[in-house]
Amino acid sequence: MPTDADRPSPDTLRVRGLRHAYGPTEVLQPIDLEVPAGRVVALIGPSGCGKTTLLHLCAGLLAPQQGRIEQPFAPAAVMFQQPRLLPWMSTLDNIALGLKARGVGKAERHARARAAALQLELPAEALAQYPAELSGGMQSRAALARALVLQPALLLMDEPFSALDVGLRGQLHRLLLARQADTGMAVLLITHDLMEAVRLADEVLVLAAAPGRIVARYAPPGAARTRGEALVHHCAAELQQHPAVRAAFGLPRLEAGQGQAEDRSRPPAQVAGAWLAAPASAATPAGMADEC
Numbered sequence: 337m338p339t340d341a342d343r344p345s346p347d348t349l350r351v352r353g354l355r356h357a358y359g360p361t362e363v364l365q366p367i368d369l370e371v372p373a374g375r376v377v378a379l380i381g382p383s384g385c386g387k388t389t390l391l392h393l394c395a396g397l398l399a400p401q402q403g404r405i406e407q408p409f410a411p412a413a414v415m416f417q418q419p420r421l422l423p424w425m426s427t428l429d430n431i432a433l434g435l436k437a438r439g440v441g442k443a444e445r446h447a448r449a450r451a452a453a454l455q456l457e458l459p460a461e462a463l464a465q466y467p468a469e470l471s472g473g474m475q476s477r478a479a480l481a482r483a484l485v486l487q488p489a490l491l492l493m494d495e496p497f498s499a500l501d502v503g504l505r506g507q508l509h510r511l512l513l514a515r516q517a518d519t520g521m522a523v524l525l526i527t528h529d530l531m532e533a534v535r536l537a538d539e540v541l542v543l544a545a546a547p548g549r550i551v552a553r554y555a556p557p558g559a560a561r562t563r564g565e566a567l568v569h570h571c572a573a574e575l576q577q578h579p580a581v582r583a584a585f586g587l588p589r590l591e592a593g594q595g596q597a598e599d600r601s602r603p604p605a606q607v608a609g610a611w612l613a614a615p616a617s618a619a620t621p622a623g624m625a626d627e628c
């Protein structure tokens with residue numbers, strides 16, 4: 337008898353059998369994935385494997401050619417790799433832009449934009465400045481504020497922190513996770529960075545290229561906000577040692593026992609991540625256990 341916990345949540349982004357081609361070139365083979373409310377799903381894979389294409393399909397920026405996407409969340413917001421702030425508008429007006437498009441009056445949208453900026457620790461003086469006057473880190477904060485001010489139920493993020501230094505990135509990770517825990521929004525995050533994926537995500541999907549397909553699914557242990565540095569390092573190493581992940585990124589195969597010997601910060605086995613069933617179309621590498 338299925339319990340409530342077994343039933344799929346109605347508030348879930350569902351992708352089923354999604355394919356995509358640009359002209360004659362197949363970019364995505366049938367992709368199945370789910371992003372339920374309150375969960376962060378990270379998509380990692382080598383350059384050109386179709387991550388952005390998949391995100392744009394989920395965002396409705398590209399039309400599905402085959403397969404289907406159920407996107408019940410409203411509103412949804414997209415954060416791109418580049419901040420894409422409009423250079424002729426102040427930072428405050430940039431953050432408030434989506435609210436303006438929704439017909440929110442000036443006083444209210446500015447108040448909401450100021451509150452969003454404050455939550456992301458953007459200094460008040462930056463709000464009157466133009467994007468060109470801001471540092472890269474400030475521009476990224478403004479772009480995140482512009483997405484979060486819409487109070488999205490779904491946030492789609494395409495390598496949003498890749499240009500930031502490690503300190504700023506860590507700060508924005510904490511702010512994002514705090515906001516996500518408060519609001520229960522669903523997040524689909526593209527990243528090249530395995531550490532970022534295991535720091536933020538409830539589930540990490542690994543795409544291989546040519547054509548893009550999911551070859552591994554990994555669930556880091558515990559809630560993202562509670563993962564310490566040692567555990568994040570361990571999980572990133574565990575992920576990187578998976579043969580399918582190594583093959584996807586073009587890394588050489590590890591000899592037997594090589595990965596474990598290099599991992600000196602290994603936490604107790606019971607806190608290691610879990611390998612979830614990859615789709616049947618992706619062959620599971622020989623000798624790989626389902627659970628680590």
Ligand SMILES: Nc1ncnc2c1ncn2[C@@H]1O[C@H](COP(=O)(O)OP(=O)(O)OP(=O)(O)O)[C@@H](O)[C@H]1O
Pocket residue numbers: 358363381382383384385386387388389390
């Ligand atoms: N509009 C387009 N027309 C033709 N080919 C495209 C188009 N957009 C992307 N491609 C090609 O599709 C493939 C997947 O591109 P996509 O940007 O989705 O990959 P990606 O994994 O996001 O790459 P990266 O990590 O480098 O951003 C690439 O080979 C790319 O050159």
